[in-house]
Amino acid sequence: MATPETDAAARIEALRREIEHHTYRYYALDDPEISDAAFDSLMRELRELEALHPELIDPTSPTQRVGGYVGEQFAPVMHEQRMYSLDNAMDLDELDAWIDRVVDALGELPPLCCELKIDGSSIALTYENGTLLRAATRGDGTTGEDVTANMRTVKDVPLRLREGALSAITADRERIEVRGEVYMPKHSFEVLNLAAEADGKAPFANPRNAAAGSLRQKDPAVTAKRDLSTFLYAIADQQALTVSGQWELLEWLREAGFHVNPDVRLCTSREEVRAFCEASLQMRETLPYEIDGVVVKVNSFADQARFGFTSRAPRWAIAFKFPPEEKTTKLLGITVQVGRTGALTPVAELEPVVVAGSTVARATLHNEDEVHRKDVRIGDTVIVRKAGDVIPEVVGAVDSLRPAGAREWKMPAVCPSCGSPIIREEGEVACRCISIDCPAQAHERLLHWASRGAMDIEGIGEELVSYLVAAGMLSDVADYYNLTADVLAEVSRGRVNKAGENIRIGRTVAEKLVAAIEVSKGRPFANVLFGLGLRHVGKTTAEALVRRFRTMDDLMAASEEDLAAVEGIGPKVARSTWLFLHTPDNMAVIDRLRKAGVTMSEEVMAPGDEAPQTLDGLTFVLTGTLTASGMSRDEASARLKAMGAKVSGSVSKKTSFVVAGEAAGSKLAKAESLGVPVLDEDDLLRILDTGQLPEGK
Numbered sequence: 001m002a003t004p005e006t007d008a009a010a011r012i013e014a015l016r017r018e019i020e021h022h023t024y025r026y027y028a029l030d031d032p033e034i035s036d037a038a039f040d041s042l043m044r045e046l047r048e049l050e051a052l053h054p055e056l057i058d059p060t061s062p063t064q065r066v067g068g069y070v071g072e073q074f075a076p077v078m079h080e081q082r083m084y085s086l087d088n089a090m091d092l093d094e095l096d097a098w099i100d101r102v103v104d105a106l107g108e109l110p111p112l113c114c115e116l117k118i119d120g121s122s123i124a125l126t127y128e129n130g131t132l133l134r135a136a137t138r139g140d141g142t143t144g145e146d147v148t149a150n151m152r153t154v155k156d157v158p159l160r161l162r163e164g165a166l167s168a169i170t171a172d173r174e175r176i177e178v179r180g181e182v183y184m185p186k187h188s189f190e191v192l193n194l195a196a197e198a199d200g201k202a203p204f205a206n207p208r209n210a211a212a213g214s215l216r217q218k219d220p221a222v223t224a225k226r227d228l229s230t231f232l233y234a235i236a237d238q239q240a241l242t243v244s245g246q247w248e249l250l251e252w253l254r255e256a257g258f259h260v261n262p263d264v265r266l267c268t269s270r271e272e273v274r275a276f277c278e279a280s281l282q283m284r285e286t287l288p289y290e291i292d293g294v295v296v297k298v299n300s301f302a303d304q305a306r307f308g309f310t311s312r313a314p315r316w317a318i319a320f321k322f323p324p325e326e327k328t329t330k331l332l333g334i335t336v337q338v339g340r341t342g343a344l345t346p347v348a349e350l351e352p353v354v355v356a357g358s359t360v361a362r363a364t365l366h367n368e369d370e371v372h373r374k375d376v377r378i379g380d381t382v383i384v385r386k387a388g389d390v391i392p393e394v395v396g397a398v399d400s401l402r403p404a405g406a407r408e409w410k411m412p413a414v415c416p417s418c419g420s421p422i423i424r425e426e427g428e429v430a431c432r433c434i435s436i437d438c439p440a441q442a443h444e445r446l447l448h449w450a451s452r453g454a455m456d457i458e459g460i461g462e463e464l465v466s467y468l469v470a471a472g473m474l475s476d477v478a479d480y481y482n483l484t485a486d487v488l489a490e491v492s493r494g495r496v497n498k499a500g501e502n503i504r505i506g507r508t509v510a511e512k513l514v515a516a517i518e519v520s521k522g523r524p525f526a527n528v529l530f531g532l533g534l535r536h537v538g539k540t541t542a543e544a545l546v547r548r549f550r551t552m553d554d555l556m557a558a559s560e561e562d563l564a565a566v567e568g569i570g571p572k573v574a575r576s577t578w579l580f581l582h583t584p585d586n587m588a589v590i591d592r593l594r595k596a597g598v599t600m601s602e603e604v605m606a607p608g609d610e611a612p613q614t615l616d617g618l619t620f621v622l623t624g625t626l627t628a629s630g631m632s633r634d635e636a637s638a639r640l641k642a643m644g645a646k647v648s649g650s651v652s653k654k655t656s657f658v659v660a661g662e663a664a665g666s667k668l669a670k671a672e673s674l675g676v677p678v679l680d681e682d683d684l685l686r687i688l689d690t691g692q693l694p695e696g697k
């Protein structure tokens, strides 16, 4: 007897079937029978009934696509059958060679199923008794990630298979796994990137990355908004269905409710295969989704089984890859970007053009030589290509379309960021701005100054530097010495707390920072020189310069030849060092550092004195922390070197002495095992004071 409950259950089931039918018409067949409004109305009725009868809610209901959070990590899924990649044919000749191999193996050309190669992300969907159980990514082919909650939100993925298709499933199979591609339509990709840009977020490089990224969202509600679609084209275990080939499989997938790409052809001759490839290439641009080639598959499953697989791909299929897509557009201008290390990169500003599915408005021109090699000029019609179909590049100009009077491009003489003169060293392709004051390079220079081999300022890191720069308190390294605890304590960390208040650095941290900055003033002169970040001047070169010149004044007074006469310094380093020290902005910063009290000379001895080279020929290794003297290892090392010793980072039989500070570790153990004499900190201080080795050592 019908009760209100059984009535509701029947109505709910009828509505679900009706909605599934229209979803199938809309997404899989692209042939809707009712209007969107009528569809929405059916959904609304179903939602309302389910709200009244929550006990009747079922995970396969069309209302249940969006579930809870995925959690921190996607669970791993071991694929029962490996998910293979495809071998590529880069041109029609390679495709022919593959067909030759097929003909050789089978004696004649078998029917070949040709499909579009969808440029998305592989997906495996498992159905249990006709209901979607799990969705997994390919991962490394053996283990993928469980993305079920996210794939449920993709509207063309059936939550249950259509009944008419179930009879083809082999009797004892409760589970069947189908495979295909999840992709983002070109239009949705554009919209997504526009929104990302408006939010100040990094755009996705291409629809493929956007699809993969959307699939790996922690919140399925986000994936649901991303407008992903699928095309299914494979079954993991061919024994699971009573179909005997690829063509029939595609038909079955369609019947079962999946979205199957309509552009498929069963070819029986090479010419047909070739024609399909060429037609697909023609079609590429107008398709609403990205394709990057054509997949040609031996159609019969029995024949496929004879070919088998290599370790990474089936032998019975080949991907004919399209050549990278090229477009022409106008070169509107060439701007110059300053990298963090001062290298200048010319960038082509283009009239926006869609290349391989995404809009390109800028492309790197790498360096000055490259601009001249390609001979591109402002106003030119240029050819733009996506290298590896991802990074846009300018191939060259269409000479015949060059506007009259277009002039050869020249690198500007001054840095576009700070106006300092630009230099280009011999033998280098990059032009550089070497001004210490250049804002584009500030961040990197500030971090380098505070780093361990340089001024070793504890507490200064990437994030802190960013917000001090943002707060306008740091622009060059001399600014560190103007920071006060009062001002620092109030600087925002760029984040807010739960109450929406700015999180500040705070008093305690600020005081510690100021103290650490103060300590840094006493670091050895070689550290200062290294910290200034002169090009080609690493720690060893800085030490060599200090040994020879001792003071900043002497160093600045040295000519290029004087510099080149220092052991280990060639003309190139001499040139860049001299240039650095004579750039007015740099001189001003050095002067401010000097006034702040930063070490500007070698401290061990008075200028002019040559330290007695009593440790000449000896090699020291320092390990552990020097606690008694408060000296850093760098300082100790500089002082030993000043007396003629070598200081090495690792212990060998050639090591003369290992100096072990507190908590010395493996180097001490190694010294003991090799029988290298070990000194303690007192021994070291005595050596540094007297220049003599302790007795008996």
Ligand code: AMP
Pocket (backbone or CB within 6 Å): 084, 085, 086, 087, 115, 116, 117, 118, 119, 120, 121, 122, 123, 180, 181, 233, 295, 319
């Ligand atoms: P690749 O990742 O470039 O080695 O290409 C192999 C991938 O192409 C496969 O793992 C599939 O995800 C994808 N693919 C796209 N369309 C098809 C198709 N029609 N048949 C087989 N694989 C395809």
